Amino acid sequence: MKVTVIGYWGAYPEANEATSCFLIEEGQTKVLLDCGSGAVAQLQNKIELKELDGVILSHYHHDHMADLGVLTYSRIVDISLEKTDRPLQIFAHNHDMKAFDSLGSATYTSVVAYNESTPLIIGSLIVSFQKTAHPITCYAMKIESQLTDKVLVYTADTAFDEALIPFAERADLLIAETSFYADQDGSQFGHMTSEEVAQLATASQAKSVLLSHLPHFGFHHQLKSEVQRGYGKQVTLASTGAIFHL
Numbered sequence: 001m002k003v004t005v006i007g008y009w010g011a012y013p014e015a016n017e018a019t020s021c022f023l024i025e026e027g028q029t030k031v032l033l034d035c036g037s038g039a040v041a042q043l044q045n046k047i048e049l050k051e052l053d054g055v056i057l058s059h060y061h062h063d064h065m066a067d068l069g070v071l072t073y074s075r076i077v078d079i080s081l082e083k084t085d086r087p088l089q090i091f092a093h094n095h096d097m098k099a100f101d102s103l104g105s106a107t108y109t110s111v112v113a114y115n116e117s118t119p120l121i122i123g124s125l126i127v128s129f130q131k132t133a134h135p136i137t138c139y140a141m142k143i144e145s146q147l148t149d150k151v152l153v154y155t156a157d158t159a160f161d162e163a164l165i166p167f168a169e170r171a172d173l174l175i176a177e178t179s180f181y182a183d184q185d186g187s188q189f190g191h192m193t194s195e196e197v198a199q200l201a202t203a204s205q206a207k208s209v210l211l212s213h214l215p216h217f218g219f220h221h222q223l224k225s226e227v228q229r230g231y232g233k234q235v236t237l238a239s240t241g242a243i244f245h246l
């Protein structure tokens with residue numbers, strides 16, 4: 001499984017970058033976890049848009065789905081130009097029916113509701129979900145390879161939640177939202193501090209951690225050292241285009 005950081009900012013993208021978006025590739029399968037602002041421009045540095053199978057949305061906040069509409073337009077163009085005949089698959093929860101119903105039209109997209117009880121099978125990947133602690137309904141995702149048994153866990157947006165510990169157990173890579181510094185309190189906003197990320201990573205015995213959903217204040221290297229202080233294994237700050245092979 002190959003994981004590429006397409007965007008890693010929280011809230012809005014800084015110049016020439018993107019908010020939350022990760023490209024997951026295994027064999028012929030190519031899917032995005034979230035599709036934040038700026039993601040479509042960044043994604044084309046890695047693959048052609050027509051190659052993408054689909055997008056799995058964690059929740060309906062703009063920094064996770066702002067580019068979904070234009071990604072859908074790209075598929076309309078590519079199908080119209082006969083570059084592909086495959087609709088874009090969109091996987092999302094339907095706890096907000098209004099948001100779910102507005103995700104796409106039948107000809108160019110295939111919109112599927114996911115839930116906590118039935119994992120999705122996408123190519124060789126098994127994707128399961130767990131609700132997080134966030135002001136609107138949001139799901140963390142676990143992506144398991146049937147080929148290699150490697151496990152990727154993406155917290156999406158969440159305050160520290162003990163229920164995430166078993167969900168993230170022994171992830172080869174834990175993509176953890178790290179929105180606040182150790183001396184702050186992100187819980188009222190539904191986000192984690194660096195200290196809480198260290199706690200989650202340690203308790204779940206994650207093998208490595210990628211810090212994402214980074215804030216627009218302070219110094220990110222401080223976030224990294226704060227996580228390292230409580231978690232003895234590999235910690236990486238997300239950066240545009242960074243690639244991880246699991």
Ligand SMILES: [Zn+2]
Pocket residue numbers: 010011020061063064157213
């Ligand atoms: Zn967010």
Ligand SMILES: [Zn+2]
Pocket residue numbers: 059061134138157
């Ligand atoms: Zn959010």
